Amino acid sequence: MSFDILKGMATTLKNMGKKPTTVSFPEEERELPPRFRGRHVLHRYDNELERCVGCYLCAGACPADAIYIEAEENTEEDRVSPGERYAKVFDVNLLRCIFCGYCQAACPTGAITLEHEYKLASFYPEDMVFHKEQLLEPRGQATIGSNAVWFEPPPPETAQPVPQESKVFDGSEASAAAVGLGNIHTEEPVLLVNEEQDEDRREITGKMKPVGKKKRQEP
Ligand code: SF4
Numbered sequence: 001m002s003f004d005i006l007k008g009m010a011t012t013l014k015n016m017g018k019k020p021t022t023v024s025f026p027e028e029e030r031e032l033p034p035r036f037r038g039r040h041v042l043h044r045y046d047n048e049l050e051r052c053v054g055c056y057l058c059a060g061a062c063p064a065d066a067i068y069i070e071a072e073e074n075t076e077e078d079r080v081s082p083g084e085r086y087a088k089v090f091d092v093n094l095l096r097c098i099f100c101g102y103c104q105a106a107c108p109t110g111a112i113t114l115e116h117e118y119k120l121a122s123f124y125p126e127d128m129v130f131h132k133e134q135l136l137e138p139r140g141q142a143t144i145g146s147n148a149v150w151f152e153p154p155p156p157e158t159a160q161p162v163p164q165e166s167k168v169f170d171g172s173e174a175s176a177a178a179v180g181l182g183n184i185h186t187e188e189p190v191l192l193v194n195e196e197q198d199e200d201r202r203e204i205t206g207k208m209k210p211v212g213k214k215k216r217q218e219p
């Protein structure tokens, strides 16, 4: 028996008593993290009106162009949502979707959330375009979905480290000021676009003096 076979058998024996890291899907399913982003759900209010007001903000925020909406005016005789309009057509193309959650973040009424449904395979591409009828919560089952989890502040360990005044990654919390010019002193020019445009910007704001000011070339 060669040494390689013995080595392989030793590895097998070493792992025989250990708990498997795999699960027998679909009989067994893993517990998902609370902020897992799966298939979208459209929500209702407790009075059964639809939360979506057909504003298109989610479609505008979507980087994958995965959302298609056709809005329709509400009337007093046929009120579907509390706003002026509601989504008559609301399609999400899950073949395009990258599950980034931007649509959820953009929605002003909490109408769309990404939930824990991840069993989305199909042999037919058309099955992967989910329509409003499939996405909308049934009447009498109004929830706010994973918004409930996102409303809670994230745990401190998730704070993103960014360069602060010391210009090293010190692990302190991210902020718009810190990731832009923010509170970083700019004795040295910090270029946002290019040197010429940056110079213009500094002249306009008058807050920062560029070092080594370059003479602008006349056109
Ligand atoms: S999760 Fe991202 S990619 Fe998918 S529909 Fe929403 S915004 Fe678009």
Ligand code: SF4
Residues within 6 Å of the ligand: 051, 052, 053, 054, 055, 056, 057, 058, 059, 069, 087, 106, 107, 108, 109, 110, 111, 112
């Ligand atoms: S889901 Fe939200 S963001 Fe999208 S159209 Fe409806 S109300 Fe607007």
